[in-house]
Amino acid sequence: MEVPVTQLRNKMLEELQRLNYSHRTATAYIRIVGEFAGYFHQAPDKLGPEHIRQYQAHLFQTKRLSPYTVSQYVSALRFLFVKTLRRHFLTEHIPFPKCPQRLPTVLSPEEVARLINASPNLYHRTLLTTLYSTAMRRAELCRLKVSDVDSQRMLIRIEQGKGRRDRYVPLSPKLLETLRTYWRWMKPKTFLFPGTVKGLRADVPISSNMVWYACRQAALAAGIHKHLSPHSLRHSCASHLLEAGADLRTIQVLLGHSRLEHTLVYLHLSPKHLQAIPNPLEALEVSNLDDVKRSRRLQKK
Numbered sequence: 465m466e467v468p469v470t471q472l473r474n475k476m477l478e479e480l481q482r483l484n485y486s487h488r489t490a491t492a493y494i495r496i497v498g499e500f501a502g503y504f505h506q507a508p509d510k511l512g513p514e515h516i517r518q519y520q521a522h523l524f525q526t527k528r529l530s531p532y533t534v535s536q537y538v539s540a541l542r543f544l545f546v547k548t549l550r551r552h553f554l555t556e557h558i559p560f561p562k563c564p565q566r567l568p569t570v571l572s573p574e575e576v577a578r579l580i581n582a583s584p585n586l587y588h589r590t591l592l593t594t595l596y597s598t599a600m601r602r603a604e605l606c607r608l609k610v611s612d613v614d615s616q617r618m619l620i621r622i623e624q625g626k627g628r629r630d631r632y633v634p635l636s637p638k639l640l641e642t643l644r645t646y647w648r649w650m651k652p653k654t655f656l657f658p659g660t661v662k663g664l665r666a667d668v669p670i671s672s673n674m675v676w677y678a679c680r681q682a683a684l685a686a687g688i689h690k691h692l693s694p695h696s697l698r699h700s701c702a703s704h705l706l707e708a709g710a711d712l713r714t715i716q717v718l719l720g721h722s723r724l725e726h727t728l729v730y731l732h733l734s735p736k737h738l739q740a741i742p743n744p745l746e747a748l749e750v751s752n753l754d755d756v757k758r759s760r761r762l763q764k765k
Contacts, residue, residue: 472509476548483547484628488603496540509549513557516541524561531561567729568699569690576700579679582686588678590646591657595675595694597639599701599719601626602676602694606669608656610647615640625720633718699730706730 473494480490501508503522504515523529523537538560545554571579576596583589595605604625612621618635625631643656652658652667659670675694683692690696702715716727 470507472507472548476544479548480543486624486628492536493540493543496537497544500537500541500544508544513554516554516557520558520561531563534561535563569692569696570703571688571690571692571696571700573704575686575688575690576697576704578686579682579688579697582682583678584681584685586646586649587657588682590642591670591675591678592682592697593639593642594656595679595697596701597636598622598633599698599705600633601698601720602672605657605675605694606672609654610652610656613640613643613656622720629720629722631717631720702727702730 476494476497477490480493485493497508500511500519503519504511519541520534520538523534529537538558542555542558545551545558580589580592580596583592591605594600594608595602598620600608600622604622607623608620609623612623613635614621615635618637618640619632620635622631622633650658654667655669657670658665659668659674660666661668679692679694679697683690698719702719705715705718706712712724712727712730715730716724719727721727
């Protein structure tokens with residue numbers, strides 16, 4: 465259920481715009497508040513702490529949403545009650561769920577090559593090659609324009625990425641060769657990877673679902689059974705850069721991370737760095753394994 469076009473909805477939209485939230489985030493927040501109000505069949509400003517508690521339990525128990533998805537709901541409800549309605553006392557009643565800390569999926573260089581080679585066509589191959597080479601996010605790839613590719617300076621401009629930040633990433637010669645071959649065939653106008661309208665190719669951004677589909681199709685064809693997504697290519701690129709000797713600060717800038725601690729996760733993904741320090745077991749003087757008894761039975765005294 466959508467929030468009706470009311471003064472509260474307009475006020476929330478104005479506040480989102482005033483704080484420079486992205487259109488995508490604003491749309492998601494309005495949708496979530498609409499679902500919240502629809503669940504209780506009341507205007508959201510008439511609801512309080514007990515309604516919030518019931519709704520969070522409903523998200524987990526009935527809708528079975530992941531903690532990461534529920535966190536987005538929490539962010540939207542916090543924005544409504546704290547930023548829009550100025551009810552700061554409600555912050556403690558809208559807690560973020562504890563999210564499990566999982567390491568992201570990373571492919572080996574050989575698996576990335578298999579994935580790219582398994583692409584069914586030039587469109588998908590160029591898309592996956594660009595994702596891996598630039599380590600850009602899926603949404604950033606969808607909005608990438610032909611004019612963002614600067615072959616003179618060998619850079620690609622990523623405009624208004626996450627957090628409304630612009631950045632440049634290197635354009636590798638191999639990617640440039642792929643993009644030129646692709647451009648001569650596809651001849652894109654505005655968007656580098658045009659999408660479709662009513663089943664026909666149009667000068668609109670590709671949908672994020674199509675990027676995910678291209679990744680999964682190639683993974684199946686390559687026989688890669690890891691839990692793979694477009695973001696896995698971003699993680700793989702960052703991990704491979706670290707193993708090749710790039711420093712964390714450089715990787716942070718390339719990825720567009722706002723904080724260095726977001727980049728530190730790649731230290732946990734790099735075998736080279738994990739094996740750089742000798743294991744303390746290696747320094748112990750232990751007896752020869754040939755002298756250790758094989759039986760697990762305890763000797764009687």
